[in-house]
Amino acid sequence: MTRILPKNRLDDCIAAWRSAGFSVLAPVRRSDLSRFEEVERSEDMALDLVLTERTIKDHFFPQTEPLIKYSIKKHDIDTQEMVPPERKRVFFGVRPCDASGLAIDDPLFGWDYRDEYWFKRRDNAVIVTIACTTSDDFCMCSSVNLSPDSTKGSDVMLRPLQNGSGWQVEALSDRGNALLGPISSILKEGSDATASTASVPVRFDVDKVMAWLADPASFESHFWKEISVRCIGCGSCTFLCPTCHCFDIQDEGDTYTGIRRKNWDSCSFPMFTMHTSGHNPRNTQSTRWRQRIMHKFNYYRGKFGVNSCSGCGRCTRQCPVDMGITETLQAITNLTK
Amino acid sequence: MSEPFEPKIVAFVCTYCTYAGADLAGTSRMKYASNVRIVRLPCTGRISPMFILKALQKGADAVLVSGCHPGDCHFAQGNYHARRRWTVFRALLSFTGIPEQRIRFSWISAAEGAKFTELINNLTEDIRKLGPFEQYHELQTVIETQATY
């Protein structure tokens, strides 16, 4: 016997969480884009998507974030920090890959300096993940040692019932347990069978990839040039990635006041590594693509013991020229056959 | 009753015609609304569309762009180039929902102090009626406020 969240009680569930002080965010399709947004009713949710186009990363590490407000006086500058207020949020209907993405990034944001902006949001968020029963040609979680029902980064795991009437509920953390409190009366006991999870084929051999990347000779391999020849150098793969976390600091303002902001940046952009002198250590797209792959499957692991990829496949799914991590890692796998 | 709304108007003008026309309005002691701030440029050819966007960001409720009549340009052709640019830019702004009433273009010669006076007064009155350009200014106020997540 396990606990079941009946689908027809979803609205009660939202209401219960809201009255417990939570904002509820769920996949929504609005203005021709699927993303996580605050919802008040279950009918606004788009739970049947394989994956939202935007990741939940956006809600922890926004594309642009004010850090400091400043005003320029005659002899000095007044500054005022802009740290987000505490706000309790439930992310409902997160996919395992996106949830894992948060867990992958946690050590980065807490490593030498604890990023308030990230952790204030992380600490007040409860991730309710729904295991995947569908997948598409781009999903690759199984290739990066995750799966359509992996629990990494999740506080509550929901497994769809075979009959479609609801989800089997499993709390994975204290935070998850606490979240079930307000809805305890909604949950019921049951032993309905869960639907089988999606089958996502293994698309590359990540161990071989890691070994090849770790080989110093690979850095200067001609491979990078060939594999990245059609890359146009946009940042969409990085910006839609649940784990990419690079940012830039920009001041924006007028003569009198302004705001220092933290903005997403991308290793795909030539400007990313441009020195003031005009010298650019990564002055070709192939060196930039190499950096992206190396960072995800070599350097990041070296520092934090985990690859910076949760297998969502968004990089390929939306690439304007049909590139992506999968193709590159497949090619590396084939190199080392 | 709150104070009547006083619009902020930024004018980008060429120094040879419209700026001189505005000077003439002054030397003739004509009177017009104090809402306009003039940015002097050598020629309408120098007026880049970015100026208009920045003026809006800085809270302008309307922007005026003005120069020499066709054929009178001190630089022979600058205003003809400007006219093409405006035609296209105006269509673009209009299509993105920036009302045509708020972006005005005119030819005012160095002799047309009266036209300048009348234009500023009419424009100010029009924009008073139209109200502040809140839609655009909100874009700025939003970024100045604390992230709501």
Added chain:
Amino acid sequence: MGIQEQYRSEAAGLLSSGAVKLVIGFGEGSTVERRRPVFVRTPAETERLVLDGGCVANLSTYLLTEGLLSDGKSVAVFLKPDGIRSINILAAEAQLNPEQVVIFGFDIEEGQVRALEGRKASDFAPVIGVAKAAGLSAELQKEAELLDQISAAERFEYWKDQFSKCIKCYACRQVCPMCYCRRCIVDVNQPQWVNTSSHTLGNFEWNIVRAFHLAGRCVACGGCDRSCPVNIPLRLINHRMAKEVLDAFDYYAGECAEQKPVLATFRQDDPETFIL
């Protein structure tokens, strides 16, 4: 022999004779439906070339890859009429020498591929003439008109909503053959005309500036619209600009390599109904 086979064998011929050093075409993609750009350097590799209704991208962008054409050698490229117009504009703007570009011209009608006669951009003048005579896309015009009909305030809300989605990934810019600047206006920080942050204001500015820079240059290949990962209908704004220059100045971008930029030229009797 189908067009695909014909072009494959011609491409192989060009490569083996040394007439071109590279063929840029389409190949199979990561899914059955997808087509991706492929770069073919040997006759044997021409087997990878695919030509079917899925080959919609404007590959002329790749011709501007730094250093590609600087050795004076020729490159062959698969192009639809929109891409051929891009070549004309790039030639007019001195970004490439059209003599170095060998074109495998084709068009797609109702999912079927049709070969276009010619090899040099100038050979396709009749095709472009027909395209101009046929006018801008009626479909886009219909879509754009829907926006023209609502009030300015509603239009503003529409675009605010659309632009709020923008993440400044610059896929629109990177995929566009017209965006060849070494330093994009958005990367100019002295002064910072365009707010680089991807808040709605910055996004508004960026998208307006880009549309303005494409006025009279966009050939409606749809690359930016397809590339946008957050589905902003960029096609509409670019279409509106193309219509404006056509209506006001009878200017159809990319008619020939001698065409002067619409915003760098003028006529004394250009329309000016809006000027007080």
Added chain:
Amino acid sequence: MAKIGVFVCHCGENIASMVDTANLVAAISEHPGVEICLEYKYFCSDPGQETVKRAVREHNLTGVVVAACSPRMHEQTFRKACAEAGLNPYMLELANIREQCSWVHTDKEEATEKAIEITRSLVEKVKRNNKLYPISVPVTRRAMVIGGGIAGIQAALDIASAGREVVLVEREPSIGGHMSQISETFPTLDCSQCILTPRMVEAVQHPNITVMTYSEVEEVDGYIGNFTVKVRRKARYVRMETCTGCGDCIQKCPVKKIPSEFECGLGNRSAIYTPFAQAVPNVPVIDRSRCTYFKNGKCAICKKTCQIDSIDFDQQDTIETIEVGAIVVATGFQVQNTSLYGEYGYGRYKDVITGLHFERLASASGPTAGKILRPSDGKQPETVVFIQCAGSRDVSKGVRYCSKICCMYTAKHAMLYAHKVHDGDTKIFYMDIRAAGKGYDEFTRRAIEEDHAGYVRGRVSKLYEENGKLIVRGVDMLLGRPVEVAADMVVLATAMVPQPDAKEFAKIIGIGYDEYGFFNEAHLKLRPVETATAGIYLAGACQSPKDIPDSVSQASAAAAKILGLFSREHLEREPVVATVSDSTCAGCWGCATACPYNAIDQRDITDRNGNVIKRVASVNPGLCQGCGTCVSFCRSNSIDLAGFTEKQIFAEVMAL
């Protein structure tokens, strides 16, 4: 760090009565970067300027804003003051709080607020001003005069007599222009040839003047002080160096029935010809299109006749490249084609002629040796009708402007006719008699009072032939009744129009033109001799209809301008010019296409070994006039305008 000095002028009460200057000073003093802010009654006065200078020195100011009147008023004054205090004069901005603030507003609070905003905004601008230095351009002290009519000859002689070299280019085989076709000149009635020919000879013999006849300007490059002109010397097929002008070839040429252009078709010329007897140089040319030798390779009688073998059928056009520092455009005018007046019967009736025909008839060296004989039958006309404004001042068919000279020459024609045909009768249909000029009105009075010119105020509606007479029907407006005159000859005072190729020529040399094709002056009243293109000047009727005294005056004025320019080896120009950022320029040349002055060229950037890395736009500071059209065209912001840079404008706007 910026140290800006702001000086708030009261302008007596002009500013202070409407702007609370104390408030203004208080607000501006608090502005970042403002080192000192002072107010004073009149900063433009000597003590005021001294205050500014002292502040600049004592505070080591890096920039100055004077909040006062319009920069159009006192920018130069304060620039000079800054320079005298050791500050680059371009580190100054004027905040216009008088013409555009205190004088036009009525609410002191509003005006003060506006004055504060204007001043702040210019403080922000001046912080970003750059030191600028006048641009020095070398001057080639040689002039070119295009057009060898009286205006061109005069300009050339004036410049040459002052010791500078001149190249005089004329497209016809001889210099002289229209003046050489004229019989007598008003208001003195001296013979045109008699006063012109000595000037022609003087020009051709002047050691400082190179006369290039039968030559046309094809290309003009460069800018003030440094023009490069390509001139096509058309093949004459006669060797200039050896021909003595004996005229034997002309005599012997068998092709004789070619209507002479010089005689307006009233006389004939041969295939090898000089346009008129006094031609300078007196060297014939062969009209290739009419010459039998060029048609079928036979004849060559001229070659056989010539005793010094000066005929050269193999001559080719040559292109000469000439460097000059200034150009006078004196390309003259044409007479309007009168065939558009069907009601006047021009072209249909042989005896309906233009004023220029009449000049040839009246000319002692003309086809009738100065006798007034009508073209149809060579008889002396007993009644002559003159129709004025046959094209001028006519919105519907002709040109809107007044051709200016017709009133005078028509009076002259009536007089000449009266002097030659004592019992003849004249009728002059006119709209107004415009005779403003020294001795002009007296002249027309004389025509009426002494020579009985029959002026009829009114227009001609119809003209037809009947029994060998030209019946001219019109209306006498003063009497209010129709008039009908049976004339033997009718003379139309046709309009003066630009040369048919004037617009194309204007494009070649890069000057403006009006709706008709007359060349545009830089300013109609204050710079009537200059064009908008520095270094190119106008003389004569190519600018607007002019008579001889006006043409000559303008020619001398143009010469004076050029001599002024040539008085120094270098020319100093305002440094408000555009510059290109080589590293970011994408080389699309849009700026070059847009530039109204052709001031933008392509420049190759090469590596150490001389290989071209990239090609960028490059502004010629000698040509750039500083309009900034290129700047707003440039998509990558790679071109900027000194004095109005992107940074400056941005700062100015962001401070509003």
